[in-house]
Structure formats: structure tokens, C-alpha cells
Amino acid sequence: MAGLADLADDERCRILLGEVRTGLSAHSRALADTEAAALLSLRPGVGVRVATRPAAWVVSPDLTLGVHCPMPSRSGARRDGIGTILSRASLTGGRMVQATVHTGVVLGRSGAVDRRQPWAHHLARPGRVEVAGRLRADDLADGFLAAVPDGVPGPDLDLGAVCGRLLDQVQESPLLDQRLPFRAPRTRFRFALLPCDHGASGAAHVCRVSFVVEEEMVRVLRMSGSVADLVSVVGLCEDLALHDWLLTTVQRVVEGSRVRPSGGGRLPHQLRPVIDHLLHLWMPGARVADALLPVWAGVEQRSGISRQWENLVGWIRDQLALSLLADLGRGAG
Amino acid sequence: MSDVDVVFEETSATGRTAEVPLSHLSVELGHLYLDDLADEAMDLAAYFRRIAAWTGPEQLAALAGVPGERLRASTCVLVDDYEVASLGPRAVVPRLVAAAASAGLRVDYVARESGCAAPLAALATAGVPVSLADLVEGMLVADPPAGANGSRPAAHENGWLCNGVRSPAAGPVQAMRTPLPWQPPVENRAYRHSIFLDVEIWRDLGTGRRWSCPFLAAVWQLLRLGQLRVHGEPAVVATDIDPENLPATWEEFPVIGRLPGRAAPFAAYRTLSVFDSRLLPVEHAVRMILGQIAVDPAVAEQVRNRSAREKITLPAELPDRACHVLLGG
Amino acid sequence: MILIATSDKGGTGRSVTGCNIALRCALQGSNVCYVDFDFGSPTAGAIFHVESAARGILGGQGMHSFLAGEAAAPVELDLWRHMDRAGLRPRPPGAGRLVLFPGDEGGGEFPVDEDMTDRCVRLLRRLAEEFDLVIVDLSAGRSYALQLVLEATVRPALRPVLARWLVFHRWTRQHIIAAAGLAYGDHGIVDTGAAKGHDRDHLRDSIRFVRTAVPDLDSEQFAGLVPTQAAWLQETDADLQRLAARRRIGRSVLLGSIPLDPVLQWREQLILESDVWTLRIANPQTGAALDELAKDVMDDDPWEGL
Numbered sequence: 029m030a031g032l033a034d035l036a037d038d039e040r041c042r043i044l045l046g047e048v049r050t051g052l053s054a055h056s057r058a059l060a061d062t063e064a065a066a067l068l069s070l071r072p073g074v075g076v077r078v079a080t081r082p083a084a085w086v087v088s089p090d091l092t093l094g095v096h097c098p099m100p101s102r103s104g105a106r107r108d109g110i111g112t113i114l115s116r117a118s119l120t121g122g123r124m125v126q127a128t129v130h131t132g133v134v135l136g137r138s139g140a141v142d143r144r145q146p147w148a149h150h151l152a153r154p155g156r157v158e159v160a161g162r163l164r165a166d167d168l169a170d171g172f173l174a175a176v177p178d179g180v181p182g183p184d185l186d187l188g189a190v191c192g193r194l195l196d197q198v199q200e201s202p203l204l205d206q207r208l209p210f211r212a213p214r215t216r217f218r219f220a221l222l223p224c225d226h227g228a229s230g231a232a233h234v235c236r237v238s239f240v241v242e243e244e245m246v247r248v249l250r251m252s253g254s255v256a257d258l259v260s261v262v263g264l265c266e267d268l269a270l271h272d273w274l275l276t277t278v279q280r281v282v283e284g285s286r287v288r289p290s291g292g293g294r295l296p297h298q299l300r301p302v303i304d305h306l307l308h309l310w311m312p313g314a315r316v317a318d319a320l321l322p323v324w325a326g327v328e329q330r331s332g333i334s335r336q337w338e339n340l341v342g343w344i345r346d347q348l349a350l351s352l353l354a355d356l357g358r359g360a361g
Numbered sequence: 362m363s364d365v366d367v368v369f370e371e372t373s374a375t376g377r378t379a380e381v382p383l384s385h386l387s388v389e390l391g392h393l394y395l396d397d398l399a400d401e402a403m404d405l406a407a408y409f410r411r412i413a414a415w416t417g418p419e420q421l422a423a424l425a426g427v428p429g430e431r432l433r434a435s436t437c438v439l440v441d442d443y444e445v446a447s448l449g450p451r452a453v454v455p456r457l458v459a460a461a462a463s464a465g466l467r468v469d470y471v472a473r474e475s476g477c478a479a480p481l482a483a484l485a486t487a488g489v490p491v492s493l494a495d496l497v498e499g500m501l502v503a504d505p506p507a508g509a510n511g512s513r514p515a516a517h518e519n520g521w522l523c524n525g526v527r528s529p530a531a532g533p534v535q536a537m538r539t540p541l542p543w544q545p546p547v548e549n550r551a552y553r554h555s556i557f558l559d560v561e562i563w564r565d566l567g568t569g570r571r572w573s574c575p576f577l578a579a580v581w582q583l584l585r586l587g588q589l590r591v592h593g594e595p596a597v598v599a600t601d602i603d604p605e606n607l608p609a610t611w612e613e614f615p616v617i618g619r620l621p622g623r624a625a626p627f628a629a630y631r632t633l634s635v636f637d638s639r640l641l642p643v644e645h646a647v648r649m650i651l652g653q654i655a656v657d658p659a660v661a662e663q664v665r666n667r668s669a670r671e672k673i674t675l676p677a678e679l680p681d682r683a684c685h686v687l688l689g690g
Numbered sequence: 691m692i693l694i695a696t697s698d699k700g701g702t703g704r705s706v707t708g709c710n711i712a713l714r715c716a717l718q719g720s721n722v723c724y725v726d727f728d729f730g731s732p733t734a735g736a737i738f739h740v741e742s743a744a745r746g747i748l749g750g751q752g753m754h755s756f757l758a759g760e761a762a763a764p765v766e767l768d769l770w771r772h773m774d775r776a777g778l779r780p781r782p783p784g785a786g787r788l789v790l791f792p793g794d795e796g797g798g799e800f801p802v803d804e805d806m807t808d809r810c811v812r813l814l815r816r817l818a819e820e821f822d823l824v825i826v827d828l829s830a831g832r833s834y835a836l837q838l839v840l841e842a843t844v845r846p847a848l849r850p851v852l853a854r855w856l857v858f859h860r861w862t863r864q865h866i867i868a869a870a871g872l873a874y875g876d877h878g879i880v881d882t883g884a885a886k887g888h889d890r891d892h893l894r895d896s897i898r899f900v901r902t903a904v905p906d907l908d909s910e911q912f913a914g915l916v917p918t919q920a921a922w923l924q925e926t927d928a929d930l931q932r933l934a935a936r937r938r939i940g941r942s943v944l945l946g947s948i949p950l951d952p953v954l955q956w957r958e959q960l961i962l963e964s965d966v967w968t969l970r971i972a973n974p975q976t977g978a979a980l981d982e983l984a985k986d987v988m989d990d991d992p993w994e995g996l
Binding site for chain 3: 051052054180181186189192196199200202205206207208211212213214243244283284286287288298
């Protein structure tokens with residue numbers, strides 16, 4: 029029988045896989061905290077968590093889903109995994125909605141090969157998928173992070189579908205009026221954390237990070253390190269995905285209004301909703317655990333995400349100033 | 362950078378989970394239907410004598426895995442309070458207690474089954490009434506069949522829960538396609554052969570849901586295992602009752618009533634239920650349901666830490682914490 | 691906004707016009723997707739120059755399979771990466787997204803059930819969240835696809851989403867009568883919709899008509915006619931105008947007219963500026979009519995209640 033001692037497995041041997049999808053809440057205005065709490069009360073009797081600083085942030089209780097399927101791999105090794113994945117939805121600034129799903133994969137456990145464990149065994153270890161047979165951590169992560177062509181998943185573990193479904197579930201809530209101020213595509217942010225050999229000193233330690241902007245809407249973050257608290261890594265990824273979405277969305281709008289200027293010094297009409305709803309929401313690293321802040325800083329420096337944001341905001345402010353001047357001119361003339 | 366170590370935390374951003382006191386063992390002394398009690402011919406004393414033969418102090422200590430002198434065990438009786446309106450607590454509870462006493466058994470707690478199904482004011486979320494059954498339904502995580510890769514939602518939404526894959530139903534077929542031949546259901550953990558079990562969780566009556574007996578029994582087991590919380594607080598707290606001043610109707614009776622005396626805590630690490638064997642199918646279903654319940658990880662951890670402090674070996678899996686004695690006729 | 695394109699009969703040029711609207715709106719900066727609900731004949735891929743999806747896609751992951759519950763998610767093709775046509779790859783600067791949800795090759799019509807409606811609602815709501823324009827191309831006539839969309843758009847999650855209907859018909863007597871019947875007749879859009887819980891007046895007000903293959907009597911095409919022929923054509927056209935007005939599909943609910951153009955008729959593909967101005971195979975009027983239609987589809991004025 030699997031006893032409690034078994035639960036104390038070293039968490040660091042797990043490979044974290046996850047995805048965040050980010051979009052604009054399907055509502056005409058930003059939601060107040062109480063509305064957001066009602067929206068994200070996805071389970072009876074389990075409260076949402078609310079933080080008000082530095083921006084309003086409301087997160088749903090975790091939802092658990094069972095899976096039993098082949099694990100992704102680059103090599104095509106078809107190894108079955110069985111266990112649970114966790115998902116949650118959150119709303120930031122009453123405006124940006126995210127669904128996040130993650131699981132920690134434990135490789136090469138013996139005993140799971142011949143006979144399936146009782147399901148209760150897996151429910152006692154939430155957020156963990158056990159893989160039968162040999163599979164290399166690199167192979168698993170590469171397979172998981174590889175782009176899925178045309179959005180069509182195969183029979184492998186499909187965290188993206190869980191994510192998309194949860195986002196749909198929140199967005200189709202009757203509490204939302206479906207009157208979005210503008211349309212914004214959702215982004216898909218996939219992430220993986222692989223164990224690394226060094227850095228065994230108690231504190232969280234991330235030694236390698238690569239962040240790739242793939243197709244228009246797909247981003248991939250791959251990290252190596254040893255972090256005992258996997259949920260803190262999920263928090264980091266949510267924060268990165270949030271800011272990447274903000275940047276992507278505002279960039280698209282600015283690009284459109286540069287190609288088709290409205291003329292006469294008028295403020296391009298597309299910019300208005302962006303100014304009203306998004307510009308004030310940029311607060312990088314707000315909810316990232318201290319130990320992981322260097323990862324944010326590294327990604328920020330390499331990808332230039334903050335500089336790009338400042339440029340965009342600067343351009344929008346210039347347009348705003350020019351339009352005010354033009355209005356004054358018209359008033360005078 | 363400053364060297365000052367600053368911690369900022371918002372209390373509402375971190376959940377808190379209250380602990381509940383725990384006995385080593387919660388012993389259920391049979392399951393009584395009001396129909397049975399209405400039958401004057403039923404010999405309650407004999408009923409309890411049969412149970413007493415299986416619930417002696419040594420037997421309980423062995424089941425709990427603690428020496429007899431340290432054993433904390435509480436006893437309870439669940440009354441199925443639906444059918445017979447004339448038999449309220451005032452009529453039933455003293456009779457139960459006396460009959461048990463005549464068999465050498467002490468009843469510590471009396472609970473009513475409707476308490477698991479009816480909406481409870483304390484549980485209401487944003488004005489929406491919530492019952493313990495609703496709460497537990499939210500904890501169900503279906504045992505996934507092979508091929509469940511997350512691309513589809515788990516399918517207990519139709520009010521049924523099973524331990525495998527159902528026989529495919531003949532649905533509408535696209536023009537020019539042939540329907541599939543019959544296929545058997547398969548148990549997920551089948552080893553050569555399947556023992557497939559499909560359990561009704563609720564039925565939609567149009568006016569609302571009617572929760573099934575096995576599901577309510579699973580809710581009851583979870584209460585006894587101290588696993589249920591509402592917004593971090595214990596879902597139900599036992600209320601003292603005065604045997605001299607009992608209410609006339611079950612509606613006025615607490616969900617869990619504590620009789621006077623030095624009762625050990627209601628909830629426990631393990632449960633023992635002694636039943637008539639006609640309840641075998643129900644308990645089979647209960648165990649299957651318990652095997653698909655994901656409890657709050659914070660609660661699981663509390664119980665784990667506590668049992669470790671008490672040096673008690675406790676299985677991580679919920680169904681393995683429930684023991685049953687099924688008595689023949 | 692969801693734009694539902696339908697027609698009384700086949701051969702109206704509904705799909706080819708719909709695809710051209712989609713392209714033009716995307717080039718103007720809108721995020722556009724095109725959803726192929728033409729279950730009997732899913733050929734939007736061919737119109738968009740996507741060879742791999744010319745008659746729907748293989749592999750059982752298209753729109754049929756998704757709605758029937760056989761595929762968990764439908765294929766979505768980023769057209770800026772898939773259109774095999776010079777000038778359309780990669781995405782031109784300032785253009786919005788352009789995505790195709792193709793049908794399955796070899797797919798057929800199927801009856802609608804509750805689960806299918808659920809899936810349809812979920813998909814369309816999500817698309818309406820992400821795209822400025824969602825074009826749903828239905829099978830011709832009183833089809834299951836029509837029934838499905840009427841059922842889906844009345845559900846609470848989609849009800850608040852703006853839905854507009856376009857009925858395509860050729861400029862002939864039979865087509866005018868059939869188009870009016872499809873919109874207003876027994877078991878037509880308004881009738882069926884009202885039975886499913888739509889507000890009758892609101893639904894009627896959200897239907898507009900597009901006339902296709904309309905001979906432009908002033909164009910060079912007809913310059914060589916003898917006077918009796920010209921007079922006959924004028925008179926027939928006037929008759930048709932009167933017929934359309936009587937059937938309540940006259941000018942007040944007319945969104946656009948697409949001239950008779952062999953390129954549109956025969957090639958059944960996207961018409962680009964190069965077709966009009968460089969290759970000179972398409973008539974400038976056709977390009978202009980499509981531009982106009984793309985603009986009017988998105989504008990609110992032509993859709994004001996009557």
C-alpha cells in the first residue's frame with residue numbers, strides 16, 4: 029500500500045509543464061473586485077483569493093482534472109502518464125482574464141507499469157502526473173513546448189485544451205455582458221521547468237531560461253532550475269504572460285493606427301479603448317516570488333519587453349498630445 | 362538595492378484553513394431508516410447487540426492502530442429522516458440511546474441524513490444556497506479512462522459517476538456513415554476482467570436535484586473523516602443536544618447533535634461502519650465515490666502532520682481510511 | 691460581430707463573396723475569421739487558395755467533426771500563412787488576423803442535437819471575443835446548419851453578441867421569390883428563429899440581402915445590344931425591382947449588388963487589386979462592389995432598424 033512516506037518524494041525531481049492563456053474579459057468595463065470574486069467562484073464553498081495591490085487581482089480556487097494519456101515527446105516515445113492537472117482562472121485589473129493549467133511530471137516510477145494504481149492514489153498527490161517507463165526530461169519538455177500546427181492537438185496530454193475551456197467557461201459567464209470595448213486575440217504561453225544538477229542549496233534557483241515568441245499568438249518559456257514551490261513558478265509565468273499579452277495587444281493596435289492614420293491630427297479611434305482600458309495595467313513582477321525576480325529581470329532585459337512598452341506608451345501619449353493641440357487649433361480657427 | 366527585508370502580504374490573498382479535532386476512530390452503529398423505527402415489532406436492542414459484538418474496545422483499538430488505553434473513539438448514528446414525519450427526534454433519540462445502552466453501547470452523536478442534502482445557511486455563497494452535497498460534488502475528480510488527455514471535460518455532468526468507460530451509446534449518425542456495433546463497458550483498473558460500476562449521483566426532478574443515497578453516504582463519510590471545509594472553516598460543527606428537551610421535527614434538529622457525556626471528537630482519522638449486509642451495494646458505491654474525491658490539499662496536509670505527530674500510520678487514500686463490517690441476516 | 695451568410699439556393703456566389711468580404715475586412719485591419727458551416731460542400735479552402743483544404747480537410751478535425759463531438763477542437767488555419775497566392779503572404783502590414791475554420795472533406799449533413807448546439811455556442815462566443823468579424827457560411831436553403839445557428843444565437847451566452855444575417859440571391863425571378871421565402875416564409879429564418887425564442891422583429895431587422903450576378907446595363911458588356919434587346923433588359927430589370935419590393939426584399943433591405951463578372955463566376959476565388967488593375971481580368975465594378983460590401987457589413991448605418 030502506498031503510505032504517507034511516499035508523499036514526501038523529493039519535489040525537485042518533477043518537471044513542471046503548464047500553459048497560460050490570456051485575453052480581455054468579455055465585459056464593457058473593468059470589473060469591481062466583488063464582481064470578479066463572483067465570476068471566479070468556480071467551486072461551492074471554496075473562496076477566491078483577492079489582492080488589491082499593486083493592481084486588483086482575483087484568483088479562483090484550483091480545479092483538478094484527471095488524465096491518462098501518452099505524454100508528449102520530441103522523439104515520439106509514447107509513454108503513458110496518469111495523474112491530475114490543476115487549473116485556475118484569474119482576473120487582473122478587472123480587465124485581463126487568464127486561465128492557467130499546470131502539472132508536475134514524475135518520470136520513471138516503477139510499479140506503475142503493470143498495474144494501474146487506484147485513482148485515490150493520484151488524488152492524494154494533486155498536480156502530479158506519473159509516467160510509466162523510460163522518458164527523458166528533455167524529450168518530454170521539447171515535445172510539450174513544440175508548436176502544435178493549426179491548433180490541432182493529437183492524443184498526447186493537452187494542457188492547452190483545458191486552459192482554453194476554462195477561459196471559455198469564465199468568459200461565457202452570465203455575469204459578463206459580452207460587450208467588449210475592442211477585440212483582442214488570446215495569447216498562449218507554454219512553459220516548462222526542468223530540474224538542473226547544481227544549486228541544491230535550499231533556496232529556489234533557476235539557471236537557464238529561454239523565452240521564444242513563436243507564431244503570432246504563441247509564446248514558449250523554458251527554464252532549468254530547482255524550485256521546491258512549483259506554484260511560485262506558475263505565478264511567474266502568469267505575470268510574464270500577462271505583460272506579454274498587454275504588449276502584443278497594444279502593439280497590434282498601434283501598428284494598425286500607424287498604417288491607417290486618421291489624419292488632421294485626430295487621435296486614431298483605435299487608440300481610445302487602449303488608453304481607457306489597458307495602459308495603466310503594466311506592473312511587471314508585481315506578484316512574482318522574490319527568489320524568481322531575477323528570472324523576470326533576465327527575460328525583461330533580453331526580450332526588451334519593458335523598453336518596447338515604454339516606446340509604445342510614449343508614441344500613444346504623443347498622439348494624444350498632438351490631437352489635443354489639433355483640437356485647440358481647430359477651436360481657435 | 363536596500364538591505365531591508367520587506368514582507369508585504371494581504372490577508373485575503375492567502376487562504377486559511379481551520380483544523381478540526383480528530384478521534385482515532387469514528388464508529389457508526391448501524392444505519393436506521395425511520396420506516397424500520399416505525400415498525401413497533403423491530404427489536405432495537407437485538408439490533409445493537411449484533412453490532413456490539415464487533416465494536417469491543419480491543420477490536421476498535423486494533424482497527425485504529427493505537428494501544429487500547431490511548432484510544433479516542435466516538436460513536437454515531439445517522440438517521441434517514443425523510444419518510445415518516447410523525448417520528449421526530451423527541452420520539453426517536455431516547456429510544457435509540459436506551460436500546461444501545463442495553464447492548465452496552467454508548468451513542469455519542471446523532472445526525473440526520475437530510476443535513477447532507479439540504480442547503481445550509483452557513484454555506485450560502487453570494488446568496489446562492491449550497492448544501493454539503495453541492496460542496497462535495499465540487500470535489501469530485503473523475504477517474505480518467507485511458508485516452509483522457511484533457512481535450513474534453515470529465516463526463517460526470519449527467520449526474521452519474523463510474524469507474525471506467527461506459528458502453529458507447531448509439532448517437533445520431535452523420536449521413537452515409539454506419540453505426541458502431543455494441544461494445545462492453547470497461548473498468549479503468551480492469552485486470553483481465555472488469556467490474557464496472559456506474560452510480561447515480563443525482564437526478565434532476567425539474568424542481569431541483571435529488572441526491573442519491575450512496576452520494577449522501579459518501580458526504581457523511583467525508584464529514585466523519587473531518588475533510589469538509591467551507592471557506593476554510595469546518596463545514597459542520599456538532600451541536601450539544603439536551604435529551605430532556607428535544608425538538609419535535611428533524612428540521613429543528615442540528616445536522617450533528619452531541620449527546621451529553623465525555624464524547625471524543627466526532628471526526629476521526631478512520632471510520633468504522635457496521636451495517637446490515639443489504640447495504641453492501643450502497644457501500645460499494647460509497648467507496649467508489651470516495652476514491653474520486655479530491656480533498657483540499659491544506660486539509661490533507663493538516664491530517665497528515667497531525668497523524669505523524671501522534672505516530673499513527675494513515676493511508677493517503679481516502680477509501681483506505683474507511684472500514685466496514687457487513688452483518689448477515 | 692457574427693455575420694451569417696446564407697442563400698436560398700446553390701450557385702448564388704455566397705461563399706466566394708463571403709470570402710472576399712473576409713479578405714477585404716482583414717486587409718482594412720479587422721481581425722476576421724471565416725467559419726465553414728456549408729456542411730454539404732465545404733469549399734472555402736479552395737476559394738482562399740488553400741490547396742490542402744480545397745474540399746475541406748482530411749483527418750477528421752474539421753468543423754463537422756468538431757460539432758459532432760468527434761474532434762475536441764476544430765482546425766484553424768492562419769490564412770496569412772496558408773494562402774497560396776502572391777501578395778497575400780505574409781500578412782500585409784496593418785492587416786488584421788484572417789483565420790479559416792474549414793469543414794471536413796467528405797463530411798455530410800447531420801441532424802442537430804443539444805450537445806452540438808453547446809459546442810457551437812462555445813465556439814462562436816469565443817470567436818466573437820477574439821475577432822471583430824466572424825463570418826459563418828451556411829449550407830444553402832433550410833439546412834441543419836441554419837437550424838443550428840438559429841438555436842445557438844438565442845442562447846444566453848450568444849444573445850448579447852451582435853449577429854447580422856446576409857441572404858444572397860441571384861437577380862432572377864425564381865431567386866427573388868426563394869430568397870424572400872427563406873427569410874420571411876414558412877419555416878424561414880424569421881419564423882424558425884421566433885419559434886426558438888428570438889425576438890421576431892429584431893431578427894427580421896437584422897437580415898439584409900445581397901444580389902449577385904446582376905447584369906450592369908450601363909456597362910460596356912451591354913454596349914453592343916440592339917435597341918429592342920436593351921429595352922427588354924430595362925423592362926425585365928424594372929419588373930424584378932417591383933417583384934423584390936413586393937416580396938419585402940427591396941432597396942431598404944439591400945446591402946449590396948455584385949455585378950455579373952466571369953472571373954467571379956468561373957474562378958470562384960479571391961479577387962485582388964492585381965486582378966482588376968494589373969491583370970485586368972476582373973471588372974473594376976466587381977472590385978468596387980466587394981469593397982463597398984465589406985465596408986457596409988461592418989458599418990452600423992445600413993443595419994439601422996427599419
